[in-house]
Amino acid sequence: xxxxxxxxxxxxxxxxxxxxxxxxxxxxxxxxxxxxxxxxxxxxxxxxxxxxxxxxxxxxxxxxxxxxxxxxxxxxxxxxxxxxxxxxxxxxxxxxxxxxxxxxxxxxxxxxxxxxxxxxxxxxxxxxxxxxxxxxxxxxxxxxxxxxxxxxxxxxxxxxxxxxxxxxxxxxxxxxxxxxxxxxxxxxxxxxxxxxxxxxxxxxxxxxxxxxxxxxxxxxxxxxxxxxxxxxxxxxxxxxxxxxxxxxxxxxxxxxxxxxxxxxxxxxxxxxxxxxxxxxxxxxxxxxxxxxxxxxxxxxxxxxxxxxxxxxxxxxxxxxxxxxxxxxxxxxxxxxxxxxxxxxxxxxxxxxxxxxxxxxxxxxxxxxxxxxx
Amino acid sequence: xxxxxxxxxxxxxxxxxxxxxxxxxxxxxxxxxxxxxxxxxxxxxxxxxxxxxxxxxxxxxxxxxxxxxxxxxxxxxxxxxxxxxxxxxxxxxxxxxxxxxxxxxxxxxxxxxxxxxxxxxxxxxxxxxxxxxxxxxxxxxxxxxxxxxxxxxxxxxxxxxxxxxxxxxxxxxxxxxxxxxxxxxxxxxxxxxxxxxxxxxxxxxxxxxxxxxxxxxxxxxxxxxxxxxxxxxxxxxxxxxxxxxxxxxxxxxxxxxxxxxxxxxxxxxxxxxxxxxxxxxxxxxxxxxxxxxxxxxxxxxxxxxxxxxxxxxxxxxxxxxxxxxxxxxxxxxxxxxxxxxxxxxxxxxxxxxxxxxxxxxxxxxxxxxxxxxxxxxxxxxxxxxxxxxxxxxxxxxxxxxxxxxxxxxxxxxxxxxxxxxxxxxxxxxxxxxxxxxxxxxxxxxxxxxxxxxxxxxxxxxxxxxxxxxxxxxxxxxxxxxxxxxxxxxxxxxxxxxxxxxxxxxxxxxxxxxxxxxxxxxxxxxxxxxxxxx
Numbered sequence: 001x002x003x004x005x006x007x008x009x010x011x012x013x014x015x016x017x018x019x020x021x022x023x024x025x026x027x028x029x030x031x032x033x034x035x036x037x038x039x040x041x042x043x044x045x046x047x048x049x050x051x052x053x054x055x056x057x058x059x060x061x062x063x064x065x066x067x068x069x070x071x072x073x074x075x076x077x078x079x080x081x082x083x084x085x086x087x088x089x090x091x092x093x094x095x096x097x098x099x100x101x102x103x104x105x106x107x108x109x110x111x112x113x114x115x116x117x118x119x120x121x122x123x124x125x126x127x128x129x130x131x132x133x134x135x136x137x138x139x140x141x142x143x144x145x146x147x148x149x150x151x152x153x154x155x156x157x158x159x160x161x162x163x164x165x166x167x168x169x170x171x172x173x174x175x176x177x178x179x180x181x182x183x184x185x186x187x188x189x190x191x192x193x194x195x196x197x198x199x200x201x202x203x204x205x206x207x208x209x210x211x212x213x214x215x216x217x218x219x220x221x222x223x224x225x226x227x228x229x230x231x232x233x234x235x236x237x238x239x240x241x242x243x244x245x246x247x248x249x250x251x252x253x254x255x256x257x258x259x260x261x262x263x264x265x266x267x268x269x270x271x272x273x274x275x276x277x278x279x280x281x282x283x284x285x286x287x288x289x290x291x292x293x294x295x296x297x298x299x300x301x302x303x304x305x306x307x308x309x310x311x312x313x314x315x316x317x318x319x320x321x322x323x324x325x326x327x328x329x330x331x332x333x334x335x336x337x338x339x340x341x342x343x344x345x346x347x348x349x350x351x352x353x354x355x356x357x358x359x360x361x362x363x364x365x366x367x368x369x370x371x372x373x
Numbered sequence: 374x375x376x377x378x379x380x381x382x383x384x385x386x387x388x389x390x391x392x393x394x395x396x397x398x399x400x401x402x403x404x405x406x407x408x409x410x411x412x413x414x415x416x417x418x419x420x421x422x423x424x425x426x427x428x429x430x431x432x433x434x435x436x437x438x439x440x441x442x443x444x445x446x447x448x449x450x451x452x453x454x455x456x457x458x459x460x461x462x463x464x465x466x467x468x469x470x471x472x473x474x475x476x477x478x479x480x481x482x483x484x485x486x487x488x489x490x491x492x493x494x495x496x497x498x499x500x501x502x503x504x505x506x507x508x509x510x511x512x513x514x515x516x517x518x519x520x521x522x523x524x525x526x527x528x529x530x531x532x533x534x535x536x537x538x539x540x541x542x543x544x545x546x547x548x549x550x551x552x553x554x555x556x557x558x559x560x561x562x563x564x565x566x567x568x569x570x571x572x573x574x575x576x577x578x579x580x581x582x583x584x585x586x587x588x589x590x591x592x593x594x595x596x597x598x599x600x601x602x603x604x605x606x607x608x609x610x611x612x613x614x615x616x617x618x619x620x621x622x623x624x625x626x627x628x629x630x631x632x633x634x635x636x637x638x639x640x641x642x643x644x645x646x647x648x649x650x651x652x653x654x655x656x657x658x659x660x661x662x663x664x665x666x667x668x669x670x671x672x673x674x675x676x677x678x679x680x681x682x683x684x685x686x687x688x689x690x691x692x693x694x695x696x697x698x699x700x701x702x703x704x705x706x707x708x709x710x711x712x713x714x715x716x717x718x719x720x721x722x723x724x725x726x727x728x729x730x731x732x733x734x735x736x737x738x739x740x741x742x743x744x745x746x747x748x749x750x751x752x753x754x755x756x757x758x759x760x761x762x763x764x765x766x767x768x769x770x771x772x773x774x775x776x777x778x779x780x781x782x783x784x785x786x787x788x789x790x791x792x793x794x795x796x797x798x799x800x801x802x803x804x805x806x807x808x809x810x811x812x813x814x815x816x817x818x819x820x821x822x823x824x825x826x827x828x829x830x831x832x833x834x835x836x837x838x839x840x841x842x843x844x845x846x847x848x849x850x851x852x853x854x855x856x857x858x859x860x861x862x863x864x865x866x867x868x869x870x871x872x873x874x875x876x877x878x879x880x881x882x883x884x885x886x887x888x889x890x891x892x893x894x895x896x897x898x899x900x901x902x903x904x905x906x
Contacts, residue, residue, distance in 0.1 A: 240682040241723040242738035243706025
């Protein structure tokens, strides 16, 4: 029995959670002697007040869309991939190798090649945990998080060794060649008179992220594979009964999940840094978990949640820059949002469901009156 | 009798779960020293009513009188204090505790266990002598059969001084012999002045043992009658609200060529226990083979092997062609392609994805068929149209393909599964527990469909723990016990007693057998069975 209308589930619950998180954050800001209203204004201004601000917000959001989709697609198969961080790191490695060692004639081809390389490397990094889960029953949460550490160590090793240009003192690759540089929004939207998005890192991969949302949506709800993934996620025993191979679904889903996480690299590595630096992912893999949970594992929910977290990231950075609110408090605020929208979901849901049940008109007689015994 | 104070009187009990009215203004008087049956279809509200009486739910309105005194029952402790004992359908026993420990659990007299156990041991002895409830107090629950476990539940209630005993579907897991024994115990208890409420959906039990019977339908109490003054067909009509055929109408079978041959089939489960120990079966076209047996004796494993999602050793031939039992081609998809349709025993965990809509479920297992696909995309419009047509032909209510499967009643959920499998026109239909948790109206319909499929010259393997269903539908009956087929019989030449013996693993059915012997035999395999039920 549906307890409340779907719009309440999709819109109202995240919204209330968000407001609760904001109120609590306001209290914390008050407690350290700053004005929460001013802080909020600063955050909004700094993240949405200009095309420059938007440029950063959308740049972060692009990262979170990829990692959020990665987590979301795995959740449909009831797999909890928390290895987005490591998969995105490996994606970065894939992009770097492709950009550095293949001569690309034009950025469009480079973007395509980079996306493929990033996805392949990310997918490969998810393959081993997937195989261990499918064949050996090793829990995917444990293995993927361990693979995050291995990925970090691997990149560390490569960036102070094989990939570092000789003579450089920095743990990073050399700069990618000119032909692989992706057009930023500034390049695309500025006119001769007005410069828009000046200096902001947002680039063409934002549109790739949007495409990925549509593609994931179509995959999950319109293809046979998506049907099988959802069926497997709902009931493994039923999937077996229907002739769906659990091994195949686990492996294929995790490959796609890892691939999506890896594709984040076309934004942060290819689009922004234009070289591979240490710790390029900056926690976006973990934010992806919150984004997927808040977005209810729906690609369009993920898009909205990614925008929200982009706002929090950019707004938070502004806050740290202009006020005495320390950087750590921004993390607290972000954590509160994650806590309320993800973990404390039920705290909001239960009372809301009760309210909706009370508001509901008396049941129509004789339609469906058999209760579950 | 009417001027006596009722042991239990319920006045105007109502209970709603959200928009669903589970109990509507129910009034009932249960006289002391009687066995009072409550009958109704699944979802009629029987269990809800008893849960209110036992303090699991709080009624929205109404009054409970125990021995004429208005009584509040906020929790099960209060129910026990009021002298009410309940034997649940799914036993609530600690598997690795002894009988004695289970009886004492929750009713210890003090912090030290020893005095309580000693006292309980004395009382159990008395109870055993009085009511034919003999049982070894030191046996571990996991080592005794289901029938015994049920007796432990009854003893638990009696040990807590229950005068009123509620039994919820007590015979679901019992063999006929065990059910008879249970009924003798219940009659003994009644004769000692205890009041018994028996909840069931089986008309036969009502007729056999109750003094008074109340019928529930859709949350309402539709009638209370003296059992002696009613008949099964009248009760069925009261339950469903219209006339029902209790007997399946079918013509004699005309078996054709052999469709399915099973030889020496063996299955070892993940714990290394041999679940099938050399099964041999044969089903011909135009024939229903009924597989009887107490749940957990290998029937489920056999269905899974045939359905393609459990590996096995041995030989299975379909239409004379051997089937791969353990290799790469051994999956459910390949079996369907070969013409085996399967209505699984557990529709909630296998047959349906409850969160999926009805139309998505109607394609389930057949979702890779070309008519449901356009390239890499699924042709959702085609699936919806197909689902709507099938749901109409099988009278699924409500006929809305967009509704999630979980929102249909049990009977309608089963109709969705049956429609999906039968409409594929398979050579062999595997059908497990076709009417478990299904209302009488739908049972009638599903039985007709099975017989119709047989009359079209298809082979049917019917697995059911309901002996009535096996007896009335099958053309031949095979009885399984402990992973083996104990024997085959023709329905017209056998009876429940004989099948009951076979179900207990006793093959020399001509000789008389003591109940103790049957029980001992059953206990050997029953512990594992009980966990699965």
